[in-house]
Amino acid sequence: MVAPDKIKKIAIDCHTLEFKNWAGKEHCLNNILQELIKLDQKNKYVLYFRKPVFKKNLPINWQIKNINLPMPFWQISVIFDLLFQRIDILLVPSTYLLPALNFLTPLLIIIHDLTTFLPETKKTHKKIVILKEKITLKLAIRHAKKIIAISENTKQDLIKFFKTPVDKIIVVPLAARDIFCPIFNQEKIKIIRKKYNLPAEFILFVGTLEPRKNIVRLIEAYHKLIFNFSAKGGSAPGGQFSIFNLKLVIVGKKGWYWQEIFEKVKKLNMEDKVVFTGYLPDQDLPYLYNAALCFVYPSLYEGFGLPIIEAMACGCPVITSNISSLPEVAGEAAILVDPYNSQEIADALKKIIRDLGLREKLKRAGLVQAQKFSWQKTAQEILQVICGD
Numbered sequence: 465m466v467a468p469d470k471i472k473k474i475a476i477d478c479h480t481l482e483f484k485n486w487a488g489k490e491h492c493l494n495n496i497l498q499e500l501i502k503l504d505q506k507n508k509y510v511l512y513f514r515k516p517v518f519k520k521n522l523p524i525n526w527q528i529k530n531i532n533l534p535m536p537f538w539q540i541s542v543i544f545d546l547l548f549q550r551i552d553i554l555l556v557p558s559t560y561l562l563p564a565l566n567f568l569t570p571l572l573i574i575i576h577d578l579t580t581f582l583p584e585t586k587k588t589h590k591k592i593v594i595l596k597e598k599i600t601l602k603l604a605i606r607h608a609k610k611i612i613a614i615s616e617n618t619k620q621d622l623i624k625f626f627k628t629p630v631d632k633i634i635v636v637p638l639a640a641r642d643i644f645c646p647i648f649n650q651e652k653i654k655i656i657r658k659k660y661n662l663p664a665e666f667i668l669f670v671g672t673l674e675p676r677k678n679i680v681r682l683i684e685a686y687h688k689l690i691f692n693f694s695a696k697g698g699s700a701p702g703g704q705f706s707i708f709n710l711k712l713v714i715v716g717k718k719g720w721y722w723q724e725i726f727e728k729v730k731k732l733n734m735e736d737k738v739v740f741t742g743y744l745p746d747q748d749l750p751y752l753y754n755a756a757l758c759f760v761y762p763s764l765y766e767g768f769g770l771p772i773i774e775a776m777a778c779g780c781p782v783i784t785s786n787i788s789s790l791p792e793v794a795g796e797a798a799i800l801v802d803p804y805n806s807q808e809i810a811d812a813l814k815k816i817i818r819d820l821g822l823r824e825k826l827k828r829a830g831l832v833q834a835q836k837f838s839w840q841k842t843a844q845e846i847l848q849v850i851c852g853d
Contacts (some may be wrong), residue, residue: 472552473508489558499843563604574612577767578621614768617789636845639837640777647754656751666711668756670771674719678762685809686712717743753778758816762803776830783812797829
């Protein structure tokens with residue numbers, strides 16, 4: 465990628481990287497940074513942090529600026545420093561307070577999703593959170609020179625909820641990190657399984673424990689599946705394994721309104737069937753994707769849906785929702801279900817368990833689909849937007 469002749473000075477808001485237990489947005493920012501560092505030795509970069517958390521040795525054209533102030537004084541200080549540094553463009557990858565306050569430096573923002581504004585998901589957010597995000601995001605969109613949406617679905621939501629001009633939005637998809645790939649060392653997979661006390665066969669979910677992820681209906685579907693097979697003797701076709709040993713493994717940190725998830729497990733007497741691992745370190749997660757019988761992600765709304773691409777990149781068959789961005793990202797490489805229908809989720813699980821050929825077909829298709837996305841391509845497209853006139 466060849467940038468225009470003029471050397472630009474680019475600032476990036478990186479303060480969210482100071483948080484522990486990164487979620488998708490933090491991994492997204494980190495991967496964009498890693499790829500831009502490799503791609504661009506010409507333009508000058510200033511990375512704004514609150515604390516010195518970024519340990520990587522940077523090229524000479526990259527600078528770290530730590531401003532140790534509480535919010536919102538940090539944002540105000542950054543705005544003044546942008547002027548002092550004569551920044552050409554400010555890239556803000558997630559939170560909206562800084563771009564809402566900034567109207568002096570040209571602005572590029574990344575919008576991941578509009579969860580707090582959707583009728584089916586906003587009821588799980590506090591009203592003060594919705595009001596705050598509505599005000600800050602509206603101002604950020606107004607101030608932005610360009611907006612990057614991580615999916616076509618997010619682009620359409622921006623147009624629908626904020627009347628954002630179409631020519632202001634560029635769709636740049638995300639990707640799975642390189643650590644997500646097929647692993648052929650079965651002994652290492654077995655070690656990681658034993659570390660979390662998991663059986664040889666399990667169904668996997670990965671995501672924050674919150675209502676939007678639709679985990680309660682997933683548990684209901686799993687319960688229906690277990691009882692369906694129990695009524696028929698408890699074995700998968702061909703004696704592949706006993707259904708009684710098939711567990712549902714839920715990986716992720718607690719978000720908000722997570723209590724209903726645990727209450728549902730208790731109500732259905734599934735405490736010995738559903739395993740909650742909590743947040744897993746990055747180095748272990750690919751092994752679980754590789755070990756799982758299938759990956760189920762019945763989310764009610766996603767800006768992109770990184771976990772399904774991560775699962776596909778590991779060769780894990782995927783079941784996901786037929787709404788929001790998920791069909792767009794999954795393509796024809798997953799079984800799509802109505803996330804509001806637990807019986808439909810259960811039927812999809814039944815298909816996966818009964819049909820080894822279907823699992824192999826989805827595995828192959830998923831690997832091909834995952835290869836359509838790469839962080840290098842994502843960073844190249846963002847750099848094109850940054851360097852565009």
